[in-house]
Amino acid sequence: MSQPKQQQGVPGIQARMDPVPDCGELTYRGMGKLDGKAAVITGGDSGIGRAVAIAFAREGADVLISYLNEDEDAKETARYVEEAGRRAVLLPGDLSTAEHCRAIIDRAVQEFGKVDVLVSNAAYQMNHESLDEISDEEWDYTFKVNVGAMFHLVKAAVPHMAPGSSIIGSSSVNSDMPSPTLAPYAATKAAIANFSASLAQLLGEKGIRVNSVAPGPIWTPLIPATMPEEKVESFGDDVPLGRAGQPAELAPTYVLLASDDGSYISGSRIAVTGGRPIL
Numbered sequence: 001m002s003q004p005k006q007q008q009g010v011p012g013i014q015a016r017m018d019p020v021p022d023c024g025e026l027t028y029r030g031m032g033k034l035d036g037k038a039a040v041i042t043g044g045d046s047g048i049g050r051a052v053a054i055a056f057a058r059e060g061a062d063v064l065i066s067y068l069n070e071d072e073d074a075k076e077t078a079r080y081v082e083e084a085g086r087r088a089v090l091l092p093g094d095l096s097t098a099e100h101c102r103a104i105i106d107r108a109v110q111e112f113g114k115v116d117v118l119v120s121n122a123a124y125q126m127n128h129e130s131l132d133e134i135s136d137e138e139w140d141y142t143f144k145v146n147v148g149a150m151f152h153l154v155k156a157a158v159p160h161m162a163p164g165s166s167i168i169g170s171s172s173v174n175s176d177m178p179s180p181t182l183a184p185y186a187a188t189k190a191a192i193a194n195f196s197a198s199l200a201q202l203l204g205e206k207g208i209r210v211n212s213v214a215p216g217p218i219w220t221p222l223i224p225a226t227m228p229e230e231k232v233e234s235f236g237d238d239v240p241l242g243r244a245g246q247p248a249e250l251a252p253t254y255v256l257l258a259s260d261d262g263s264y265i266s267g268s269r270i271a272v273t274g275g276r277p278i279l
Contacts, residue, residue: 002237003219003244005229010126012221014046014073021219023051024248025080030058033259037061038112040104040157042095042149043122045074047220048170051247052119052254053077057084059255064089064108066122073221087111095122096144101152105160115160117258120150120192121170125185127227139184146188147195154199163207166258169196171212173273189214193269200267209266211257216273219244240275 004018014021028051039056043049044065050073053063063081065088067074074090081088089111093100108115124145128134150169157167171193178186196212203210217236223244224232236244250272256262257270271278 002233003235005233006224007229007232008221008225010225011068011070012225013070014050014221015076017221017224021047022246022248023047024054024251027248028055028058028251030055030060030084033059033255033261034117035060037116037258038108038114039117039119039258040064040066040108040115040153041119041121042066042104042153045070045077047222048215048218048247048250049119049121050077051251052121054080054084055251055255056117056258057081057086057088059259060086061117062087062112064091064104064111066091066093066095066104068092068094068122095149096141098148098152101149102156105153105156109160114162115157116162116165118153118157118167119170119254120153120168122149123170123185123188123222125182125222125226127181127231128183129181131183134184142184143188146185147191150192150195158203158206158208161206161208164260165208166262167196167199167203167208167210168254168257169193169212171196171214171269173214173216173271173276173278175214175269176279177276196269197267204266209257209262211265211267212269213250213253213257214269214271214273214278215245215250216276217244218250219246236274239273243274245272245274
């Protein structure tokens with residue numbers, strides 16, 4: 001089940017994708033599992049982040065949506081959050097700086113008075129056929145956005161998190177089945193899974209749960225923005241279910257980990273991979 005050949009510039013705009021990803025806009029039905037909660041979602045403008053924002057709002061949470069510069073996508077996500085009767089706060093900026101990460105948490109506390117759920121989801125990747133193509137700057141930037149931001153966000157958020165709060169990192173099937181053409185990204189996704197497991201042990205005494213989700217091939221703007229057209233066309237064809245997943249198929253897992261339904265789940269990495277196993 002292939003997608004048409006297509007490419008975009010980084011970071012990619014969801015509305016320009018063919019087909020447009022399904023983020024649960026028409027299908028997700030909430031059951032009040034996050035009533036009164038305040039959530040921060042990085043990369044919340046599109047893809048998995050948008051699906052999680054929509055689901056969280058329909059479950060009763062107010063949401064701060066952090067994103068780089070995709071204002072068109074972010075405003076659309078905010079509209080869905082507000083249509084669910086919840087507050088949406090948009091905050092653009094570059095997660096590669098510690099200062100911006102701290103500003104995200106400061107803004108959430110200013111707007112909501114607390115942080116109940118932190119989803120560190122934003123990521124940078126680029127496809128390279130050889131090591132020589134990876135610049136020093138790109139290697140460093142990938143780690144700053146994907147791993148460094150999670151560290152700075154968590155460190156700033158924990159003082160504002162009560163027992164029962166939840167931290168969720170977006171890892172990847174690449175965390176232990178790395179694609180050679182996504183070497184920097186794959187390394188960061190392994191680090192996220194490992195860091196999440198460490199945090200679960202460090203923060204357990206505070207009653208804060210920490211887990212990671214490991215998606216397989218999911219149809220998001222990151223794909224046409226960072227992969228060559230021929231790989232976009234066949235993206236997801238090699239998993240047992242034979243297709244790329246949709247962001248909406250990830251959202252229930254994040255809801256589980258954020259809600260009291262997951263009250264004894266901590267230190268876990270949950271695979272949503274279309275049948276591709278992870279260790």
